Amino acid sequence: MSCSSARLAQQIAFINEIEKLKLVYRRNRTIDQSRFENSAEHSWHLALMAMVLAEHANTPGLDIFTVVKMLLIHDLVEIYAGDTWLYDAAGALVQAEKEAWAAQQLFALLPADQAAEFHQLWEAFVARATPEATFAASLDALQPLLNYLLSGSPGEPGDMLAEQDVLGRKQGIAQGSQTLWELAQDVIAASTARGLYAA
């Protein structure tokens, strides 16, 4: 394809490459249970959650566009690094290194100024370095809980996560939003009542 400028060609190469996020599948399912949710539609859902739930952030006056941008790009590294399940401790150890490498590869497709902007957004998100990053991370932790209550099926008792383990893993939601952490506890309790977690 002939592009009107080298800069536009770089931008289109990036836009084409991120098509692949639609093929990174998560553990959660669509609500008809026909397939696994992918990281692109998950990111879309999070961006809309940021628009709707902004007022519940612990820190008032957040830059919501920054939250939205972080959420739109936060999972792009999975294109090269894969998705690691929150409850997989061994996988998490090497995952951080793989993701740093993946961010380097992927954002380098963009023109240098945009590569730097995207890299900075992603690093702030990973490090929970700003109130925007902390709130974005709270939404990222909340969305699968909401989805699971809608789409989950009671499993074999031996396969189920324990409610106490889920509560422990998700308590970081309180750092971005005390209100959403209270909501999350209600959602987790409702899921246990439905047989989705072991009591």
Next chain:
Amino acid sequence: MSCSSARLAQQIAFINEIEKLKLVYRRNRTIDQSRFENSAEHSWHLALMAMVLAEHANTPGLDIFTVVKMLLIHDLVEIYAGDTWLYDAAGALVQAEKEAWAAQQLFALLPADQAAEFHQLWEAFVARATPEATFAASLDALQPLLNYLLSGSPGEPGDMLAEQDVLGRKQGIAQGSQTLWELAQDVIAASTARGLYAA
């Protein structure tokens, strides 16, 4: 679920309802051709395109967050109204009425102030009422062209869209961005060369 406030309960009802956009499938495919693309991941892709391609808008100084918000919500009406293919003229006639009804239903789940904000964004997008809406519409028209060149397979000659018809349907891209319209023409020509449109 007991929510900490009626307002939060409305917001969560909306967030749960829009799960359904992940089940509205389009004509385009994922790049591994394993399934059809859905409107949620399409909307995610568009929001990222707005972040990356903003500088190519005909109108300088656009409010890019408004463009992103429009793109994140532009297809939500399909949850109730379904997707109408761009080339289906009969379907388009009743579609506008169905979508206005769908917007009413869906945004009414939100608290009144947010319902009004979302409705206004959606109406501006549909009417191409602002430079932000016009640029958002150009991205919405461009994305499936980029995707099709990556994911399409040459079809039976009788089934293929004609290149001239595609050029006619897509020329509105120029209203939001002359640069992206020139790119789109290159993408269409490359697709014809690959046997994806009839010359």
